[in-house]
Amino acid sequence: MSIAFIGLGNMGAPMAHNLRKAGREVIVFDLNADAVAALVAAGAVAAESPADAARQADEAVVTMLPAAAHVRAVYTGEHGVLAAVGQGVPLIDSSTIDPQTARELIAAAAARGNPMVDAPVSGGTTGAQAGTLTFMVGAEADALERVRPVLMHMGRNVAHCGGPGNGQVAKLCNNMLLAISMIGTAEAMALGVRLGMDPATLAGVFNTSTGRCWSADSYNPWPGVMENVPSSRGYTGGFGTALMLKDLGLATEAARQAGQPAMLGAAAHQLYQWFTASGHAGEDFSAIVKLYNGEA
């Protein structure tokens, strides 16, 4: 069984490794030769283009690319996946992109006779390495069943979110809520500390009260409140501010296109835009607490 994997970055490389570990022949392509070489050293086969990789796949083609423009180029470009993939081979795009582009590509694949799903992920690089990702899948039910075994070699949970594009909808809505809750947690922590509370005591109160949320109880942004989270190691690792800014841009643009108000999402987008422009793009997104504690 052979799987083509295109996009071997922070997420894609460990996902491709897990497919190798599951006993699949993995045919890889990336513009970055070093990324390809690292996978080849682990037993994967290098391809010369997305088309070359796709041509050799009989079980699935998986893509894990930065943004919509890259995904479009990889599928519909001159040496793209759709130019060469075998009839009926299912396609999985796990990149985070806008729902509209996902739906257009799924329609183009269907016109060629290839089922395609949008399957963005939650779980970050740690989840990608451990094979515990959650996939949010937009697909017809039969397309999902075709790709489920492949997804389960890279993740632990598969959430069927509805038809094509709805995986991206779920991902964008989740990350918009995450950004808003992180900013809210940072703001409330900073106020409490300014008014005299010990930060760990305050977090403990939130976490047994109605203010409890993942940003407060599992990823607290205040330094020293929790161990093994980015705030305890100078905001390194984790989920980068630049990626959160990208997802908020996708969410607010989707809201604009739908004519749907997203006031707090727009405010969160602007805060992360400012934070990125101020030189914090490389820090974990919980570093937004620096807006409130005088460090930014």
Ligand code: NAD
């Ligand atoms: P990354 O930038 O580390 O990797 C992207 C890879 O794609 C790079 O190796 C790059 O060389 C390659 N690439 C770019 N254009 C290409 C092309 N035309 N052909 C072949 N390869 C090409 O990004 P990442 O962190 O792995 O994220 C990938 C996707 O997953 C993004 O959409 C991101 O939003 C999403 N995501 C990331 C995380 C995370 O924690 N990093 C978590 C969830 C979702």
